[in-house]
Amino acid sequence: MTFGIYFILILSLFYFLKPSTSFALLLSDRALYSLALSLLAATIATAMSVGIGLPTAYALSRYNFFGKEFIDTFLELPMVASPAALGAMLLIFFNNPIGSWINSHVNFVFTVTGVVLAQFITTLGIATRLIKTVIDEIPTRYENVARSLGATPLKAFTKVTLPLSRKGIISASILTWAKAFGEFGATITLAGSMPGNTETLPIAVFMRLSAADIEGTVIMILILIGIGLGLLYFYKMFAKRFPYA
């Protein structure tokens, strides 16, 4: 049923495709730039989110400290605030004195760096939440035993907890990547929608639709879901074959 609904939605896209012009559109500089930007920005944003999310998630999972619940609640900020609101918050930040000082050194507003930042901010909370769930699942006893076998806390983490959670962290990264790849609201608010500069695939979908370019929209949507679903499917196959890889 679920599959049917989604499948019909995808199938209906092909109604507007004309093979002759579709390939030209697909291979146009503007479309290829959007694709490259989307892939690159999502990858950098994911690396940052997971890189910062991992230690945060570990601390939240393993230690009790003052204000833990408070910090934990804040992970939900990107979910509670709509993407546009998040983008607006970023824009506002870069207009206060500290923000403008930062922006005068590294320009975030209406730039590619802004695209990465917007995607990073929207995915950080989710990445942390997903990784925390993974680490919560691994009993502390494994680390404790590693410690009693002579490992320092860092070694216990890198030799035991990390390998045991690798699969979960990869799947968290892929979901984070997919989320960043499809990010729209915060990106367009902070980085704008300049073709050949800050136009990612989801933004291109919106821009082409607002220009009544249905065929272009369809092509962009197909690339977007093709990459997203393809990646997830590839990962599922991979995870099945190597349980502890």
Place this chain on the structure above:
Amino acid sequence: MLETINLSTRIQNFYLNNISISVPENSIHVILGPSGSGKTVLLETIAGFNFNVKNLSGQIKLNGTDITNFPAEKRNFSYVPQDLALFPHLNVEDNIFFSHKIKNPYNIVSDTNNFINKEFVTVLANNIGVISLFKRNINSLSGGERQRVALVRALATGNRHLLLDEPFNGLHPGMRKELWFLLKEMQEKYKLTIIMITHDLEEAFFLGDFISVLIDGQIEQSESKQKARIPKTLAVAKLYGLKNIFNAKIDKSSGMSIINIPELKICFSEKQLQFSYNEIGDKNRHENKVFKIGIRSEDIILYDPENTEAIKKINPEILDMPTLKGKITSYFEKDHSALILFKPDNANVFIEAELVYHKARKLYTEVNKLASLAIDTKYIFPIFV
């Protein structure tokens, strides 16, 4: 000597209250207690996993050195948790050599010490019978194999102190017994000092040189195995499953100290006891102070009243013992003994006797059979409430 001095802590709902135990080198100290008594918390605290908890007080000492604030990896105690926590992403060999790879990640063989250790582990693995499992996956091992691998991994560190949390749980009795012998053998061979948790009485008495009973976060009694057989408090008596507990009081009206057991309507002189009245903790020797006494069911003598002469010949001491006439009300055969419930004619209580079952079968032929019971006062002990 590994000792804890007035160790107290609280972790979630588990409390430890002034725990003082001492474990001489080269011995096994068993912590016996019901589930939820705080046994695991105690072991983890000794292992050093809870040392940064704010509400930890007291000391842990190893040969006089205070190690209370040492991190776990500096204590050199090998900890084996209840589920063993074998690392599922490593095979048997990598599990066993985990401590070696941690300390010597590039496996530099020029380090003679390490070379000897590798040899040592191989010999150890051979002794414990896991060498053939080296390339196996953890998930493919049986329960007994896992226990052995966990034991080798713990010993491969070179640590001489082991902390074992119910290590033989969930194994069938034959395998348990086999591993008990193995653990004893390893303990003697490598001069190990072991603290071990269990809730199994047989296991505790088989393995322990010393036994501490932990109930509700408190040590109820802590002493050598021989002394530990006798429960000192009511809580321990209940944990041991002791049935024969009766109120008693001292009556000195006749000039002699007479112990009176009102529930059984019997009395005997204080001289017949193996403990003195002082042990009951009443230094002022209050008249008529009520206390409890207990006797283990295997120390109860049951005999056929129609055959009194014969039993007196075999066991002449019986003449000095308080005796009761009554009936056998229930009979249960266990795996290697039989439990008999006896009701005295003139009292409304039951006394439990445990006999090897060929003797029990001779005595028991039907419910309500008449029987006589003698209480060997040597085996009576006081119980503090």
